Amino acid sequence: MTPRAIGEHIWVEKDAPKECKEGGILIPESLERTPRFGPSVLATVISVGGRCKELKAGTRIVLKDIAGDDYHYDGHTYTHLRERDIVGIAE
Numbered sequence: 001m002t003p004r005a006i007g008e009h010i011w012v013e014k015d016a017p018k019e020c021k022e023g024g025i026l027i028p029e030s031l032e033r034t035p036r037f038g039p040s041v042l043a044t045v046i047s048v049g050g051r052c053k054e055l056k057a058g059t060r061i062v063l064k065d066i067a068g069d070d071y072h073y074d075g076h077t078y079t080h081l082r083e084r085d086i087v088g089i090a091e
Contacts, residue, residue, distance in 0.1 A: 002046050002047060002076075002078070003046070003047055003071070003073070003078055003080070004047050005047040005048055005049040005052075005080075006049045006050065007049040007050065007051050008049055008051045008052055008082050008083050008084075009049045009080060009081075009082060010045060010047070010048055010049065010052060010055060010080070010081055010082065010083060010086075011045075011046045011047040011078050011079070011080055012043040012044060012045050012046055012061065012063070012068070012078070012079050012081065013043060013044050013046055013076065013077070013078055013079070014041055014042075014043040014065075014077070014079055015041060015042045015043060015044075040062050040063065040064055040065070040087055041062070041063060041064075041065045042060060042061070042062060042090055043060070043061055043062075043063060043079065044058065044059070044060055044061075045057055045058060045059045045060075045061060046078060052083045053083070054083065054089070055083065055086075055089075059089060060089070060090040060091075061086050061087075061088065061089055061090060062086070062087045062088045062089070062090050063081065063085060063086050063087050064085075064087065067079070067081050067085045067086075068080050068081030068085060069081075
């Protein structure tokens with residue numbers, strides 16, 4: 001069972017983060033990030049509320065890694081956000 005979005009809310013599942021950066025340098029997850037300069041990540045839309053205009057389930061999107069709130073359910077991590085938090089659509 002996956003969460004069902006309402007209104008302008010969206011549920012996504014982020015892609016697994018890469019552990020190694022270019023050049024083989026490992027960056028610890030505990031490294032504090034500044035929200036303004038956080039890296040972008042890819043995610044797949046799981047559920048879309050009725051007031052969302054541009055998205056549908058299965059769409060691949062780009063968002064900042066600090067966007068939304070993460071929830072753990074049934075072994076999966078889902079991220080809740082609003083349509084305005086999305087940077088773009090990955091094509």
